[in-house]
Amino acid sequence: MTELDVLRVFCGPDGAGGNPLGVIRDGSALPGTAERAALAAELGFSETVFLDDVTRGTVDIRTPGVRLPFAGHPLVGLAWLLRSLGRPPRTLRPPAGEVAVRYDGDLTWVHGRIEWVPGRRTERYASAAEVDRLPSPPPGEGWLYAWAWQDEAAGVVRARAFPRRGDNVVEDEATGAAALLLTHELGRPLDIRQGVGSQILTRPRADGTIAVGGRCVLLRRSG
Secondary structure, eight states: OOOOEEEEEEEOTTSOEEEEEEEESOGGGSOOHHHHHHHHHHHOOSEEEEEEETTTTEEEEEOSSOEESOOHHHHHHHHHHHHHTTOOOSEEBOTTOOEEEEEETTEEEEEEOGGGOOSEEEEEOSOHHHHHTOOSSOSSSSEEEEEEEEETTTTEEEEEEEOOSSSSOSSBSOOHHHHHHHHHHHTSOEEEEETTTEEEEEEEOTTSOEEEEEEEEEEEOOO
């Protein structure tokens, strides 16, 4: 049986919230594309990540239906998990390119690029209460990141994410790629409160990347 770690990524300061993530630390145990797609669909998490080369940090990211070139939630989670095992990576390598990793206390950060986040749309609402009242999912098609200022001066955002791609993920509890996109559009650091209780922190950087960070909690470890 394939060994699976499960954790929650982008938890709030109190450990609540967070988006469940499946991690296969030994990608060689499940090398086939069809096998990986089947496992990701069976698990039903918004993403499952396969670590193919621990030395180089090569990874494969899957939703229940598609393969992704980049996603913040699985990369933050994997980097945090490897650090907890005494092997903190400096770089992870999803299909999109090299992703720098850094740690700051209980926060794990990954650095992404806006060109790695296609096919998503943000929509601003008048208030956090209006975002909270949205049905899940709202009418329409395509990936939607609904947001409103909770405290504009402090950079605090209320957000909800709706993939609307026809799989079983109706609403994404916390998504780093969408947070990266919103940070690019607004051009400032953000403290995003997403879903039920998740927190995503972002920081634009001088090299053109955007750092996306958060806390993680382990639910189950294999091996």
